Amino acid sequence: MSSATRPGRLVQRTRRPADSPMERAQRRTFWPFLAPALIMFVLFFVAPIVFSGWLSLHSWDGVTEVKPRGFKNYVNLIHDPVFTTALKNTALILLVGGALVFALSFAITVLLREMAGRKFVRYVLFFPVLVNPLVFGVMTGLLFRPSGIVNTLLGHLGVSDPPKWLAEQNLMTMIIAVTVWAGTGFYTTVLMSGVEQIPTTYYEAAELDGASAWGRFRHVTLPLSWDVVTVCAVLWTISTVKVFELVLVFGGSTGGTPPNGTYTTALYVYESAFSARSARDFGVSSAAALVSLVLITVVAVVLRRMLRRDSIQLS
Template sequence: MGTSTLTPGPVGEAEQSAPASGSAPHEKGRRLRPARERAFWPFLLPALLGYSLLFVLPALYGFWVSLNKWAGPGSAMEWRGLSNYTALLDNDAFRTSFVNTFVLALGGGVAVFGFTFLSMVVLRQAKGRGFIRSVVFLPMIISMIAVGAAIGFLLNPEGVVNTVFGWVGLDPQPWLGPDMVFRCVIGGLVWSSTGFYVALMMSAADSIPPYLYEDAKLVGATKWEQFRYITLPLTWDVFAVCAVLWVVNSLKVFEIVIAFTTAGTPGSPPLQARTVAVQQFLSVTNNGGAPELGSAAAMGVFVLIVTTVLVWLTRRITRRERVELS
């Protein structure tokens, strides 16, 4: 029986040459990396400078103003340190406006996303859901000033709603009274904002494959179970973004309050309807007196801190493992 001999030479040469050939792309990558790094800053620097000039520097200047008493350009600044911040804690108007803003963010958010999730359950299989979604979204494209003014005219003591109540024999309601005015503001904001979040969430729900719902029906899942175990997990990332958007937008509500209250009863918004943004505006205008820009800037810094904390908490609460279809 003949024997054959192995020739390790060529194999060894191949094995020795493999690292050399394999290292060529790495060497090429190392040569290209410095080139990419050199091109990184020329492209990033203009945007970084623009952002710093338009956002970072004004924010830092606003913080500096919050440490002073200042009536605006042409007047001298008077150093006050943290006195503007401590004065806010003793200011009944600011405390009330801050509580109103927090209630609006929490209560309004529950209402907005409650209607949004209900719409997702109803519209998913509804005929003409595209048209319905457009109608629901319509209030979002209307100016908040127009929405607030329209609601104010409808609900003022001699408005359409109380007139209709009189026709049917019901007593007129004090919609703009101290106990009702802020609830009406929240209702108007929920009505005008829900369509935006419905459009975002429905766009995510439409991307869910229909066969998942068909399989769920075969095993007897109800609509609520389909929403809980299919729709919600697969749209959770979009919901997390919507929650952050709502927190940011709800903490700076301004136009609808001004338009709603002044349309119903001309004059400054009543204390029961003010948000922090409205109180900040009143501090700047001061009803024709000397503006209090230092106090207004302190309110802005305070809201910035609260917004940062709430956004962080919202992201923590809504953070889950990403659900992907295999």
């Protein structure tokens, strides 16, 4: 250690300890290990976003010459009732569907916590995650069409005028219901992984204090699995912007392209670029995709901050 004296104060300088061989090896291998992932990230994530940003300021049908439009695509989106409907439907899936998914997931988690054979039940609940949403759409169409299995059973039970499940005014309700059914198993599995880490002694102590089932959930299960809940909430928020195949199939059940009242932002992006009933415009599609990306990013960040809590250490 060396020191230098200046008028009025003493300045001490310490030598930096020499790096160990392991630290030098880590520095040498940092970029070789990071470079492949970084290159892939730039090529398949950053570059497409930059290109979409540039394309959103132009008009292009994929064949003819690209024409500059400035911010006109964004202005048109604001005044497009189909796009505003798509935003509302996406928000509906996010809020209403999310509330139902987490309510069901927590309820199932509490029931499975002490159930014998809960691992098998969890695998069964997780199975819908492995199935493509198109299958759910086709299956639901077969079940709920006017001459489908559900209406046939209702007819045998004496219901002469069964509900029109796949009528346009009921499609969003059906879409949310199927989305909830398909996603509940995944979030139940994730929440269970966090709940299983909670020592049983916490629940035993709560029972000795006279806590009810709701009290044990509120004061033990929820606080000690809050980090997992936060991750699940962000995952659900991100997944809602990608609801596409299910809406496409449900809309097709009306005999044509999906009606405007069932559009989500993902379907709007697709229809703007590949629509068969109007002029294709990749510029409008890119603008809609970027608006959706910005909105979902803002919602995810705000949600993350709202759900932030001090971590609780389990002992």
